[in-house]
Amino acid sequence: MRLFGMLLTCALTLGAQIDSVDPEYLVPKANPYNSAADVKRGAQMFLGQCSRCHGTKGEGGLGAVLAQPRLRRAPDDESLFHVIRDGVKGTEMPPAFTLTSKEVWQLAAYVRSLGRVEAVSLPGDPRRGADLYGTKGKCGQCHIVSGQGESVGPELTEIGARRNAAYLRQALVEPEAAVPDGFLQVRVVTKDGRSITGVRLGEDTFTIQLADLTGHNYSFVKQDLKDLQKDFGKSPMPSYQTVLSAGELDDIIAYLASLRGNL
Ligand code: HEC
Ligand code: HEC
Structure with missing residues (x-):
């Protein structure tokens, strides 16, 4: 019990010290840097540091699609701040330790702007x-x-x-x-000569699953295929x-x- 108390005191003083070092250590709930100038600054940093994975407009690629109104790991501003600053462990999403809190917020403001597609009036019916x-x-x-x-x-x-x-x-x-991420076109030719073009649903070392263009699902043992082609950047649409x-x-x-x- 005594030990627990000591640890607690330690943790509290440590917390207090960090606070005194960096007044921005406590992460506010809402983004304090949300002006048009902040979004612009965020866009510049994004282009330099994030776009190679997330695409220049947040359309995704190696990184997640950010141009959407709801982000899986960042439903609110505070969690968005943490994702950008700390990265996502076990994925390619790196932490951004060299950025100040302000810069992280500016990036967050830009990321949110990517997901906001305003309803506009369009020519069609x-x-x-x-x-x-x-x-x-x-x-x-x-x-x-x-x-x-x-x-x-x-x-x-x-x-x-x-x-x-x-x-x-x-x-x-x-x-x-x-x-978009996850839609890889594959073409297979089976040993009995059937060719099927579709979208990859899943794959491991030995098998591959695909849906053909009528929505019919298949699973093949790769060894049983005469040919397997992956058309990166091709669309069955x-x-x-x-x-x-x-x-x-x-x-x-x-x-x-x-x-x-x-x-
Ligand atoms: C090396 C590639 C890479 C770089 C560089 C990168 N990311 Fe990511 N990011 C990823 C991946 C991969 C994920 C998906 C992680 C997962 O599985 O949830 C991700 C996830 C995210 C998410 C969460 C998306 C969601 O749907 O919840 C945000 C926000 C994000 N990144 C913002 C950024 C910002 C801002 C930068 C630049 C400072 C950046 N990323 C740089 C690869 C990258
Ligand atoms: C033969 C199947 C097929 C047909 C038919 C088809 N699509 Fe697609 N569509 C796809 C596939 C696969 C993708 C994902 C790959 C890509 O973006 O090209 C896609 C992507 C899209 C996207 C982009 C989605 C995103 O999140 O980026 C839109 C929008 C879309 N289709 C609309 C349509 C509309 C509207 C029609 C009819 C006029 C149509 N599609 C007909 C297969 C099809």
Whole structure:
């Protein structure tokens, strides 16, 4: 009991000492550096120190997608501060010990700005877009919106809150320009000569699982395959540049932008 008391006193004095060394040691709950100038400074640091993993617009890559309204490890400002300063143990996300608390907050302000896609008014008609989504686009063959459809591609229920209109246009016209993390196209040829192209669902040393473009799932023992190709940066999503007219593209983009889930 006495020992516990001593330890406690030690810890308290140590805490007090750290406080006296760095008045910013106590992390406030809300970001104190949130002005436009702070966001700008954060953007500069982000480009230099974070973009190689998170992408210049937080679109993700080796690092997590930051351009989304909810971050798994950082639901509030305080936890966002800790993630940026301390990193995430056991992952590539490094700590940023050389930054001051102010700089960490400025980065946090910028990271939050990435996830805020404002609702803007767009030229297309979202109702016609919803129609095209189901008919000419056949998007539901590969995407889920509010529980409907197949999960070959990413779920789109909240896509309008996560991606801006320019990104959505590019995703439709030039799908390969921005393939989100986790969607690797693979092509296999089985020993009996069947070729299947799909999205990798899982893989270990000996087996690989994929979903083909109709949403059918497969698991193969690699040894049993005649060929296995991984197409990094390729997308199984077709380009809609020539399938849809300019007006129809606008309509679908307006529809996608309106999909904001509960966000
Ligand atoms: C070497 C690559 C790398 C660098 C550099 C890097 N990160 Fe990360 N970051 C990651 C990875 C990987 C994750 C995902 C960790 C996990 O599994 O949760 C991550 C996660 C995060 C998260 C949590 C995301 C979430 O969804 O909760 C934030 C916020 C973040 N990083 C911000 C930054 C900032 C700001 C910088 C620059 C100071 C930075 N990162 C630099 C790789 C990196
Ligand atoms: C054959 C399957 C397939 C079809 C059909 C398809 N997609 Fe995709 N889509 C994917 C895959 C796989 C990805 C992820 C790889 C990529 O970004 O190209 C994707 C990515 C996307 C993205 C980017 C998502 C993100 O989080 O970055 C959007 C938006 C999108 N699709 C919308 C649509 C719309 C709208 C249609 C119909 C007009 C459509 N897709 C048709 C498979 C498909």
